[in-house]
Amino acid sequence: MTGTVSRPTLEAVAARAGVSRATVSRVVNGGDGVREPLVERVRQAVEELGYVPNQAARSLVTRRHDAVAVVIAEPETRVFADPFFALQLRGISKELTAHDSQLVLLLTEGRDDHVRVARYLAGGHVDGALVFSLHLDDPLPGLIHGAGVPTVFGGRPGWGEGVREAVYVDCDNRGGARQAVRHLLGLGRTRIAHITGALDQTSAVDRLDGYRDVMADADPALVAQGDFTPAGGERAMRELLERRPDVDAVFVANDLSALGALRVLREHGRRVPEDVAVIGFDDMLPIAEQADPPLTTVRQEIEEMGRLMARLLIRGLGDGAGAEGPVPESSGVVLPTTVVRRASA
Amino acid sequence: MTGTVSRPTLEAVAARAGVSRATVSRVVNGGDGVREPLVERVRQAVEELGYVPNQAARSLVTRRHDAVAVVIAEPETRVFADPFFALQLRGISKELTAHDSQLVLLLTEGRDDHVRVARYLAGGHVDGALVFSLHLDDPLPGLIHGAGVPTVFGGRPGWGEGVREAVYVDCDNRGGARQAVRHLLGLGRTRIAHITGALDQTSAVDRLDGYRDVMADADPALVAQGDFTPAGGERAMRELLERRPDVDAVFVANDLSALGALRVLREHGRRVPEDVAVIGFDDMLPIAEQADPPLTTVRQEIEEMGRLMARLLIRGLGDGAGAEGPVPESSGVVLPTTVVRRASA
DNA sequence: GTGAAAGCGCTAACAG
DNA sequence: CTGTTAGCGCTTTCAC
Secondary structure, rough: OOOOOOOOHHHHHHHHHHOOOHHHHHHHHHOOOOOHHHHHHHHHHHHHHOOOOHHHHHHHHHHHOOOOEEOOOOOOOOOOOOHHHHHHHHHHHHHHHHOOEEEEEOOOOOHHHHHHHHHHOOOOOOOEEEEOOOOOOOOOHHHHHHHHHOOOEEEEOOOOOOOOOOOOEEEEEHHHHHHHHHHHHOOOOOEEEEOOOOOOOOHHHHHHHHHHHHHOOOOOOOOOOOOOOOHHHEEEEHHHHHHHOOOOEEEEEOOOHHHHHHHHHHHOOOOOOOOOEEEEEEOOOOHHOOOOOOOOEEEHHHHHHHHHHHHHHHHHHHHHOOOOOOOOOOEEEEEEOOOOOOOOO | OOOOOOOOOOHHHHHHHOOOOOHHHHHOOHHHHHHHHHHHHHHHHHHHOOOOOOOOHHHHHOOOOEEEEEEEOOOOHHHHHHHHHHHHHHHHHHHHHHHHHHHHHEEOOHHHHHHHHHHHHOOOOOEEEEEEOOOOOOOOHHHHHHHOEEEEEEEEOOOOOOOOOOEEEOOOOHHHHHHHHHHHHHHHOOOOOEEEOOOOHHHHHHHHHHHHHHHOOHHHEEEEOOOOOHHHHHHHHHHHHHHHHOOOOEEOHHHHHHHHHHHHHHHHHOOOOOOEEEEEEOOHHHHHHOOOOOOOOEOOOOOHHHHHHHHHHHHHHHHOOOOOOOOOOOOEEOOOOOOOOOOOO
């Protein structure tokens, strides 16, 4: 194993350079207010000794960590199967990098993990947290609230303590759903079904609400429960075909499950969009474009949402604000959505 | 934003419980050697104040962090597209959780990230590192070596300083490749091609070597370069069909690219396995089983490799060993592979 | 068994 | 400009 070596301290560097610890500290942290010759001597000593500041010691006094936790309340298998997270992470990553902050990814699978994560956050390892994919029964918001770490949520958190004043970034799920359904109506479809997402998440609930806004008096049999996965989409589509064989359009809660729905429709010999029009949600390019037929869908700017979350968090950190700052009028940022027309509807 | 609160310190708890800091510390860390009534009083004070130990302060003295970094030297998009990482992470995660250690995921995309990651590791945030998916020109091994953090590599690291004594876990890539090719030979195939992985990674090189071990004097035109992605597999398969239309079998460096190869074969009207037998590598269940036809492949125990990596790291940490410990006879653990027969070969 | 005291390595006033 | 001096919050001898 590449071994542990006892690293040199500031003291050692100071001794070697023949200056005080304070001077070394100044140089290491940018070197303002230190005269050139000294700076050079110190730099050289740092180099020779291979000095790297001990973050624990530094954090202890500065209370900064230059690291932000991203918490995803979803099992690895799902996180890694769904490009949604990848995109969002990419946005976050770019923004954090620009601010010289390290991204620390924390995945939680079970309840025990929640406690561990909460301890980690409260333990002061990071300057803030970005939290995703909360579920109905999730104790995380409460735990995080208790941890007292500045937090921005991805998606409107629906439950838990401190949720009222929570800062979050989301897309206009309800409005997007309405757009989707109206698009189908515009195509002349009348028997429009909906395959929901996991209804323990606000995004799924909001999209369902949007569907209902437009289809107020539709047959309840036209709504089938999915869970945002392709398998869930398949299951739901089968149910729909059984209950309402006359269905002529379906709005699916996300692109990934739309894939499953398309598969089932093909299996049953229904042509898309001739027999059944299909519209998804997310506009996950690799999925929507590769689908057969290419998927019409509601676009949300996933990567941009990631960037925005990171930016909000960092801004909040910067001004030293927190619970004490004046509560912003709106604590949630909601990004608009647009229908992207391809072949499926 | 859920705000920053100034958390109570040990001191505060001690005051509240009417004991010394030392006693609180003992209770918080297990409570041996403290009499019951005191333990109770302290516990209550901790509860009431919502005390959580400050990790920075603790690490500063203990030099432990109860956290392990997992470094993946691959852009997010690939990491999240390839179930390989998900499986390995799952293994690691389980093992670390069992040892009460936090998993910290660090993704690196470009060269700047490498430096950032190296700084993070050297800065003493974690007790050790698990590093994956190294590429030829990757400065990471050297940087990590310099960081002096105990490290276990996933896959044999081929390059960089300190690589000779590096601890790693890998599967028998070369042997597995030989098994694959022999399996094809056993099927009576004679014009056996190979689609390589990204040849800047040792696993791809080793698999190519294994192929050559068996097909020593095969036409070089039977080897096409891929990159472990489906797109790469497609491209390589097209090349092969062009160069050697008489190809009757192909050993693909991993299941993901085999998917691409299958698609191209289908496109060209070649039946699998009748016209062309296809064998993959990895046995990524969701992929191999869903493929059409289901993919015969070389199985490696990915999740188990993850577990093993974590276990090796933790063991190394436990005995306080490192560079100073006696060098183990073999610093690499190589797991066996087996051919899993399905329909494609 | 419990408390007092000495640091872990660093930064941040404050003097000089 | 540079050095001296206090701690940050915690663990850990070492006395009692």
